Amino acid sequence: MIKRGLLALCMGLAVGATAQAAEQVDLDMVGKIRQEAFHRSQVMDTFSHLTESIGPRLTNSPAMAEANRWTRGKFNEWGLVNVHDEAFDGFGRGWEFSSASVEMLSERVQPLHALPKAWTPGTHGPVEGELIQVDIKKLADLEKYKGKLRGKILLLGEAREYKRGTEPDSHRHDATSLEGLQEFTIPKSAADDRAKRIKEYGERQELIRATNAFFVEEGALAAISISGWDNGIIRVAGGGSRKAGESVGIPELAMIAEHFNPLVRALKDNQVVRLRVNVDARFTDEADQPGHNTLAEIRGSSKADEIVMLGAHMDSWHTGTGAADNAAGVAVMMEAMRILKAVGAKPKRTIRVALWSGEEQGLIGSQAYVAQHFARYPEPTDPAQKALPASLREPTGALQKLRDYDKFQVYFNMDNGSGRFRGIYAQENMAAMPIFEQWLKPFNDVGATTVVSRNTGSTDHISYDRVGLPGFQFVQDRLDYFSNVHHSHLDTWDHAEAEDLKQAAAIVASFVYNAAMREERFPRKPLLEP
């Protein structure tokens, strides 16, 4: 590791050397964008409607369909064109829940706080049973529970020791933490890791399928897991199965650690614990259904067939209202489009916004969109690869480029919570860095200053990046994204801040406008072919 000071010096030189052709930025237009974004913002109206009127938007749920419908309406209202949904195949069934309760009935009476995993069945009215602890880590573990689970409620896994918070819940970047992002970590060879990961993924999927079927066969009533976080937060994603024809298992809930751990201790103490569980949940389709992304455009003028994109995933998990993850991103991207229309922007290139679905299940919507419009790798023949979500697959064979591949410019994504933009990850695209430096300048005064070379992952820009198309995410203030809200029942309106979303919308609007207007094609980094 080289010293910070030296690194900063080297970076300074590098930027100096490549910044000869200064990037043209239409500051008049940026000024208009800022005014509209800061003084006539509608971003909170959008954010509020998505979170509090529509609520959580699990992929393929009725609420997600309503979100597709409502956002199309807003895009039409704002005068965007080519407003439509695009389907992606075979996602699975929709699911929603209305209520969930768990009560301890013995050895004393207490309400316990738990919420269901998505895609697990309801209880069809209250069920009562004795609690039994079950710890299944591999297929062979199932055998020892044979004949023992009928009429029982299952406590899955072990207690987890409470972790004290040693950092503030909420974090905003300062100069030091931003500087820390400037360091690039050269990756180790990933081949071994990858093979191991794929093997483990396959084994885990097999274990889940077998366990679901086993619990149903054995006649267990319901199962309870520990929430992913402490402090009364329910952090939970999916269980069961979204695929028609697969076993959905039994009703399963995630319980706050403060209520789960005492149950473990009571069983260890040989107490007879009886619970009542009542989950009102339902699959909203009989058969697998396609998922739907929502698209809309501002049509370009002289280079209308060249495409600049911006997007965010609109689907969410189900226990909060999908606010930071990711109504924030959707509201910002929609607001950027609204702003561009409001200021009368006439971009040379077409600006297209995408509101993705299926992101939480593995970037499925954006992956499918890129494969349909820009480029794809051949379908794998290896069954282990075939079983993986497309985003986890090893590229097999040469990339198949579609007609729009060369027309594509750049994609900007937002999905790191609702915090203020502090810069952008250049995703190892070194030629993009001086451009972003210039584009960020008019937003230095609202805290967005920093272009870093490193990659960031885990969301929809990766669907572009893996086929060699420029896809980017912004550096954001973390706020309490990873302490309170990510995938939790607290992912709600109140944890976001209007000023941050206004700032983000201004920057996105400006970036996509700049990308739609610049002389040259947006630079691409070399594609790492398999």
Next chain:
Amino acid sequence: MIKRGLLALCMGLAVGATAQAAEQVDLDMVGKIRQEAFHRSQVMDTFSHLTESIGPRLTNSPAMAEANRWTRGKFNEWGLVNVHDEAFDGFGRGWEFSSASVEMLSERVQPLHALPKAWTPGTHGPVEGELIQVDIKKLADLEKYKGKLRGKILLLGEAREYKRGTEPDSHRHDATSLEGLQEFTIPKSAADDRAKRIKEYGERQELIRATNAFFVEEGALAAISISGWDNGIIRVAGGGSRKAGESVGIPELAMIAEHFNPLVRALKDNQVVRLRVNVDARFTDEADQPGHNTLAEIRGSSKADEIVMLGAHMDSWHTGTGAADNAAGVAVMMEAMRILKAVGAKPKRTIRVALWSGEEQGLIGSQAYVAQHFARYPEPTDPAQKALPASLREPTGALQKLRDYDKFQVYFNMDNGSGRFRGIYAQENMAAMPIFEQWLKPFNDVGATTVVSRNTGSTDHISYDRVGLPGFQFVQDRLDYFSNVHHSHLDTWDHAEAEDLKQAAAIVASFVYNAAMREERFPRKPLLEP
């Protein structure tokens, strides 16, 4: 404010000047106490039983009676004498709850997280109604809601903006924060404040009574308040009334801020919000009942009629399991007594432990005990004073000292959560400071180092202090007491740490032993007569 360095110097001189007569500490006995406390501890067994087998212990609830019964059993098992409960008059009725649920039915469906206020009635099955916002700050506000509340569910008060956590959840003292405690703040004249406080208290009580009766008359179904804290934590105490013959009002629940605030916004947005509320709660007595403290002793030898006391309140609020507040204190005080028996301590003076009830409603149990055994002020004649809980009353007339007043030595209390002891508040008893310095020395190595002159309040040692008897509380690491657990549904086993409770028990056992053995009577500070 004088500079820290100068203050430290002054304190050093002061201690030097008064520490001539070195305090005798039986280090052989302290060593035995440490061994028993650290290597054969039972404090977590006691703590676990109180929190997880008995559960929350609201004053006069069946669980509190069970706690009285069980702790008497343990005291007898350990060979303590004079094990008994002592009643204090007219506390009120017992109350408990089994379950609570709130569901939003329109304009969309969502389960909301709320728990009932103690001493409010249940709903006797689910009730459904339209939500209406009600803001009552004074008696005159009732009028405007007349005729408007029948069949409605009431949303009490306003939304509260989310406060970001800027400090870590959990805090332990370091040298700097301990040094900060050394500064004594000379009080302003409190007379005006006191009169104002009493007036406000009376007005608040009157408003609560009138509002309870009004909501019942008007036929409202239930009421919902915002929890005292953010981040999904339900922080709630009592509502309704514990007094037979007073209106208990309507079912009332505290809801997490993340679910309450959206309801406020929905109503402001003119949405029609329907809720279903179901609270299973009940008063467990028809008429007011006395409360009960549990007492036990190790009988002294040569000075058996002189009394050293230790204690903690056993009653708790109802939504957690009363762990940090205050099974921790009870377990530590009980463990101190067990240790003293286990090491074969033969104190000259009698050591008496008290497990108080009614603390959460205003130090009622300890106040009554002190009035019955040691000293009391004349009953006030002023109706405003009479209406106050005894702990808030202005002393009226000269203190009436009972027989044991002069025999009493000192009382030690624990009620600042479950965190490690870092020292002791000398409560302005300057003569006690050098004694405590000496007593703490053998525990410097486990982090208890600091004697500070300042007062600390809000718990049962105040019942002694206000009649001029030495009563003390320890300086403790705060942990997450005031961020997560105090009066909240997260006040549970997992937020405590065994090592801290073991350390506290060793220190308390040693302190009370030292107090029971020292030559002279424990020094008293001058009583501030009214």
